[in-house]
Amino acid sequence: MRTLHGIAAAPGLAMGQAQILAGRGEKTVDRREISPDDVESERQRFREALELCRAELQSLRAEASSRLEPAATEVFTAQLLILEDPVLVEQVQERINQELRSAAALVEEVMEAFSERIASLDSLYLRERVQDIRDVQHRLLRALRREPSGAPPDFGTVEGRIVVARELSPSDIVALSRSGVVGFVSGTGGRTSHVAILASGLGLPAVVGLGEAWTEIAPGELLIVDGDQGKVIVNPDQATVSKTQRALACRAKSRESRRSLRFLPGQTADGVRVKLKANISSTEDVTLALANGAEGVGLLRTEFLFLSRLEAPGEEEQFETYREIGKAFGSEQVVIRTLDVGGDKALPFLSIPREENPFLGLRGLRLLLVQPQLFLGQLRAILRAAAFANLAVMLPMVTTLAELRQTKNLLVQAKEELRSEGKRFASDLRLGIMVETPAAALMAKYFAPEVDFFSLGTNDLTQYTLAVDRTNDAVAGLYEEAHPAVVRLIKAVVKAGEQFKKPVSVCGRLAGDPQGAQLLVGLGVRELSVDPGSLPEVKESILSLTVEAAEELAQRRIDPQG
Amino acid sequence: MTEKTVTISDPGGLHARPAARFVEVARSFQAEITVERMSGPSANAKSIMSLLALGAENGTIVTIRADGPDAEEAVAVLSALLVKESNEGGPR
Numbered sequence: 092m093r094t095l096h097g098i099a100a101a102p103g104l105a106m107g108q109a110q111i112l113a114g115r116g117e118k119t120v121d122r123r124e125i126s127p128d129d130v131e132s133e134r135q136r137f138r139e140a141l142e143l144c145r146a147e148l149q150s151l152r153a154e155a156s157s158r159l160e161p162a163a164t165e166v167f168t169a170q171l172l173i174l175e176d177p178v179l180v181e182q183v184q185e186r187i188n189q190e191l192r193s194a195a196a197l198v199e200e201v202m203e204a205f206s207e208r209i210a211s212l213d214s215l216y217l218r219e220r221v222q223d224i225r226d227v228q229h230r231l232l233r234a235l236r237r238e239p240s241g242a243p244p245d246f247g248t249v250e251g252r253i254v255v256a257r258e259l260s261p262s263d264i265v266a267l268s269r270s271g272v273v274g275f276v277s278g279t280g281g282r283t284s285h286v287a288i289l290a291s292g293l294g295l296p297a298v299v300g301l302g303e304a305w306t307e308i309a310p311g312e313l314l315i316v317d318g319d320q321g322k323v324i325v326n327p328d329q330a331t332v333s334k335t336q337r338a339l340a341c342r343a344k345s346r347e348s349r350r351s352l353r354f355l356p357g358q359t360a361d362g363v364r365v366k367l368k369a370n371i372s373s374t375e376d377v378t379l380a381l382a383n384g385a386e387g388v389g390l391l392r393t394e395f396l397f398l399s400r401l402e403a404p405g406e407e408e409q410f411e412t413y414r415e416i417g418k419a420f421g422s423e424q425v426v427i428r429t430l431d432v433g434g435d436k437a438l439p440f441l442s443i444p445r446e447e448n449p450f451l452g453l454r455g456l457r458l459l460l461v462q463p464q465l466f467l468g469q470l471r472a473i474l475r476a477a478a479f480a481n482l483a484v485m486l487p488m489v490t491t492l493a494e495l496r497q498t499k500n501l502l503v504q505a506k507e508e509l510r511s512e513g514k515r516f517a518s519d520l521r522l523g524i525m526v527e528t529p530a531a532a533l534m535a536k537y538f539a540p541e542v543d544f545f546s547l548g549t550n551d552l553t554q555y556t557l558a559v560d561r562t563n564d565a566v567a568g569l570y571e572e573a574h575p576a577v578v579r580l581i582k583a584v585v586k587a588g589e590q591f592k593k594p595v596s597v598c599g600r601l602a603g604d605p606q607g608a609q610l611l612v613g614l615g616v617r618e619l620s621v622d623p624g625s626l627p628e629v630k631e632s633i634l635s636l637t638v639e640a641a642e643e644l645a646q647r648r649i650d651p652q653g
Numbered sequence: 654m655t656e657k658t659v660t661i662s663d664p665g666g667l668h669a670r671p672a673a674r675f676v677e678v679a680r681s682f683q684a685e686i687t688v689e690r691m692s693g694p695s696a697n698a699k700s701i702m703s704l705l706a707l708g709a710e711n712g713t714i715v716t717i718r719a720d721g722p723d724a725e726e727a728v729a730v731l732s733a734l735l736v737k738e739s740n741e742g743g744p745r
Binding site (some may be wrong): 165168169172173176177178179202205208209212213214217220224 | 666673676677697699700701702703705706708710
């Protein structure tokens with residue numbers, strides 16, 4: 092038995108025989124000279140190869156988005172950008188004619204030159220991106236050879252095995268996961284490599300960055316991959332094997348039991364209903380939320396419609412997106428948060444002045460109120476979509492009642508416009524506010540009569556209450572969402588909600604943490620909205636909890652001395 | 654021809670994710686656009702590989718040049734992308 096140490100790239104535990112992946116890309120590249128008569132057909136061959144690769148990458152991206160976390164689909168978006176790189180396309184096209192060389196030889200030369208330049212830069216992160224360029228290069232060369240896509244034959248039998256290679260590409264990972272591989276080990280790669288992102292998204296453990304040590308693993312040797320600690324045990328002894336088998340059985344069981352809980356409604360062990368909804372940030376998240384048994388959406392972030400584009404999305408586009416997302420959840424409610432941006436997030440079509448202190452600046456509702464056209468467009472789209480689905484609207488970053496009232500005036504205006512245009516809309520659209528500032532929390536009972544619901548954004552509420560930026564390493568240790576000061580503010584909002592019979596939900600990170608969720612139930616919160624991936628875990632923690640135990644937990648946080 | 658010199662203020666520099674977004678935006682303009690490091694190499698702003706090879710990081714000074722019908726807008730939008738990005742993630 093020996094242990095190899097690498098980098099923990101994707102969490103989890105796996106045991107299986109080693110399957111060594113032979114190096115690829117070493118196939119002979121067609122370097123023949125071509126005759127001037129063949130220039131056009133060689134160019135045509137190149138164009139067809141580009142087209143084929145584009146279709147393959149698009150379908151990999153679609154597969155990734157249905158099976159993996161949304162972040163993982165960016166891997167293939169990045170590869171599509173590489174494939175469509177105009178410098179690559181133009182150079183190959185021109186040089187086929189000037190140098191009378193094959194498209195394959197030129198693709199190899201141009202892309203290798205880029206890879207070498209990037210690999211020579213003093214940045215680990217950039218060096219890892221070279222992997223994407225090589226992956227696209229191999230795909231293009233294969234398409235130029237007119238070989239079929241899919242798993243290359245040298246994968247061999249991988250079912251139940253651990254794949255070991257010098258280098259793994261994103262497409263390898265996706266293809267291998269289809270064939271039942273249980274874990275990955277590689278010589279190269281780091282924590283931020285695409286391999287790490289994809290393997291985590293697929294729930295397969297991976298240890299990367301072993302260096303040359305990977306060559307010490309022989310085909311067929313038994314391996315244990317510990318993706319939490321970044322180690323690989325080769326030829327474990329009997330005691331270690333038994334221990335690992337027990338750990339694996341235990342993990343499988345808890346996974347299985349969580350899965351079976353998926354479509355049970357959220358409630359505590361003593362039968363108190365706690366609705367578990369999803370936070371979503373894109374249309375892709377809808378599938379993930381539904382697959383994890385979300386009882387509606389407590390927070391639809393609409394920024395995805397606005398970011399990375401030069402003009403604001405039109406009302407029609409917004410209307411259709413909101414309507415489709417709403418319909419996907421049937422009778423369950425989808426709460427749409429209006430655009431939440433500020434000086435720290437750029438929108439090319441809004442010139443937001445640079446601010447010394449964007450978190451205390453023109454952001455959220457404040458920004459919308461000085462951009463009434465943008466705001467009205469979004470409100471109109473939501474009002475219209477709400478005629479077709481169960482939607483509600485929620486305002487971000489509210490501090491004063493005046494802001495709420497101004498918004499209500501705009502809603503009235505939007506409805507009047509729609510009515511006079513003869514467009515269908517929901518006249519009874521429910522309006523809620525996010526409670527993210529201590530001001531809104533402390534004044535909740537004054538807001539309560541004028542809103543339909545509250546939603547606590549605990550991330551910002553914590554940052555503003557404790558005066559801590561959690562992305563600042565020097566003070567991040569002071570950031571605590573379950574801090575008694577934050578907990579007391581939450582309690583104030585719950586009380587106001589109870590008094591005026593207005594629902595209070597929580598959509599911050601605290602709700603997505605199993606212990607945080609229990610604390611919130613103890614404070615009287617009966618609706619939690621969490622990232623889709625956290626739903627099973629949170630549900631499990633609520634199902635095992637009695638309200639009495641939760642209330643004790645909450646009392647200890649409210650009064651830590653008592 | 655329009656140009657603007659900016660200091661990249663994005664913790665991610667022009668690394669993969671910000672670079673991808675930069676390229677997507679650059680491709681939406683007709684103008685020919687380059688990004689040049691001070692007294693150093695220059696890259697086609699629509700080419701992701703050229704941009705990555707530039708190795709521009711947080712704090713690197715670059716000049717964005719554009720030539721074409723929408724050059725002014727291109728320079729304004731792209732330079733804003735390099736200096737304003739930060740703090741993504743998390744429900745706020």
